[in-house]
Amino acid sequence: MLHAVSSAVLAVTRHLSVREVLQVIVRSARTLLDARYAALGVPDDDGSFAEFVAEGVSDKQWDAIGPLPRQHGMLAAMLRDAAPVRLPDIREDPRFEWWPSAHPVLKDFIGVPIRDADQVLGIIFLSNKRTPGGFTLADQDLLTLFAAHAAIALTNARLYERGRELTVVEERTRMARELHDAVTQKLFSLRLTAQAAASLVRADPERALTEIDRVQRLAGEALAELRAVIVELRPAELDRHGLVETLRKHVSLLDRLYSERITFDSPEDGDACDLTPATEVTVLRVAQEAVHNALRHARASSIAVRLSVPGSRLTLEISDDGDGFEVDGPTSRGLGLVSMRDRAEGAGGSLRVASEPGAGTTVFLEVPA
Numbered sequence: 001m002l003h004a005v006s007s008a009v010l011a012v013t014r015h016l017s018v019r020e021v022l023q024v025i026v027r028s029a030r031t032l033l034d035a036r037y038a039a040l041g042v043p044d045d046d047g048s049f050a051e052f053v054a055e056g057v058s059d060k061q062w063d064a065i066g067p068l069p070r071q072h073g074m075l076a077a078m079l080r081d082a083a084p085v086r087l088p089d090i091r092e093d094p095r096f097e098w099w100p101s102a103h104p105v106l107k108d109f110i111g112v113p114i115r116d117a118d119q120v121l122g123i124i125f126l127s128n129k130r131t132p133g134g135f136t137l138a139d140q141d142l143l144t145l146f147a148a149h150a151a152i153a154l155t156n157a158r159l160y161e162r163g164r165e166l167t168v169v170e171e172r173t174r175m176a177r178e179l180h181d182a183v184t185q186k187l188f189s190l191r192l193t194a195q196a197a198a199s200l201v202r203a204d205p206e207r208a209l210t211e212i213d214r215v216q217r218l219a220g221e222a223l224a225e226l227r228a229v230i231v232e233l234r235p236a237e238l239d240r241h242g243l244v245e246t247l248r249k250h251v252s253l254l255d256r257l258y259s260e261r262i263t264f265d266s267p268e269d270g271d272a273c274d275l276t277p278a279t280e281v282t283v284l285r286v287a288q289e290a291v292h293n294a295l296r297h298a299r300a301s302s303i304a305v306r307l308s309v310p311g312s313r314l315t316l317e318i319s320d321d322g323d324g325f326e327v328d329g330p331t332s333r334g335l336g337l338v339s340m341r342d343r344a345e346g347a348g349g350s351l352r353v354a355s356e357p358g359a360g361t362t363v364f365l366e367v368p369a
Helices: 004-015 018-033 059-065 073-081 135-201 203-230 234-258 277-298 330-334 336-347
Strands: 034-044 049-055 085-087 109-116 121-128 259-265 302-308 315-318 349-353 361-368
Touching: 018 034, 018 049, 018 121, 018 135, 018 234, 073 085, 073 109, 073 302, 085 135, 109 135, 121 135, 135 203, 234 259, 234 277, 234 302, 277 302, 277 315, 277 361, 315 336, 336 349, 336 361
Parallel strands: 259 302
Antiparallel strands: 034 049, 034 121, 085 109, 109 121, 302 315, 315 361, 349 361
16 A cells, blocks of 8 residues: 555656646545545635646536635635544535535545645545445545645645746846847837938938838848747746646636636647647637637637647637638738738648638647647
């Protein structure tokens, strides 16, 4: 059994992302105690959970269950008391209150706090042991031992991410200085050249044309430098959560803010695909632009964002059931399609749009993975 704990601990400490550590803790604990359901909640300061990871519940079930749980009932009691809980049937405990109608039925239950000294970092709990008899005292001791190691791994992951965030802030400050110096010089030259061209239009039209050509060249150089810096400005969320989780959180936020139904779907191993940092930024920005277009122009009732990884390529689809448009028509010019195609080509991929009036729109992005 100690060998099983050792294997579980090694699996957890292999990861540096907080989200990955939480997922592996839950998965390992579920395997370790042979439970059907496992979950881990990280409390926030507003009476809910900043993170909540579960195993044994499908995405479809989660959608039916609804928002993340709040700190009530047994979860609140465990946060308050910071002590292990083991029950033959959670429904018979006076601290149990309720769960949503779509929630799976839990019976035998074990929960252990993940602690760093006096601070409760989270609660890991399991339910419905597969072998008869429910959870034993030996299971509780095993989970408590595992939780102690999980606390170390979680603390290390948080410290690592904070270190990376500080590095990102320093790098962004450096790039901001470079952007200011390089682009300011270009724009200053651009302004002087434009003024010179304006003064020469009547007196010397040929020289004015030369100056206008120079204005175009300087504007192109300034635009290229801006794009180069913008590509380097990788959103911090990608470092913190990865592409799939960043997209999931973004779509979830928009779904709460807008009346349209906005959904996200991806394979479980979506973050396992090996994308360069620049390509991850491309996928995120194209998704944001396409969803924004659908919200602003499509008059859709639903928008779906899907990621898939067929073979050595990652495919992003954003589809809506809105008005649609003529892809080659004049209305398509204001939808940022040129910008999205430029991003796709810059990442070695391609972008395609399928749409027609009255039939909705789908944007397809393919990039190497």
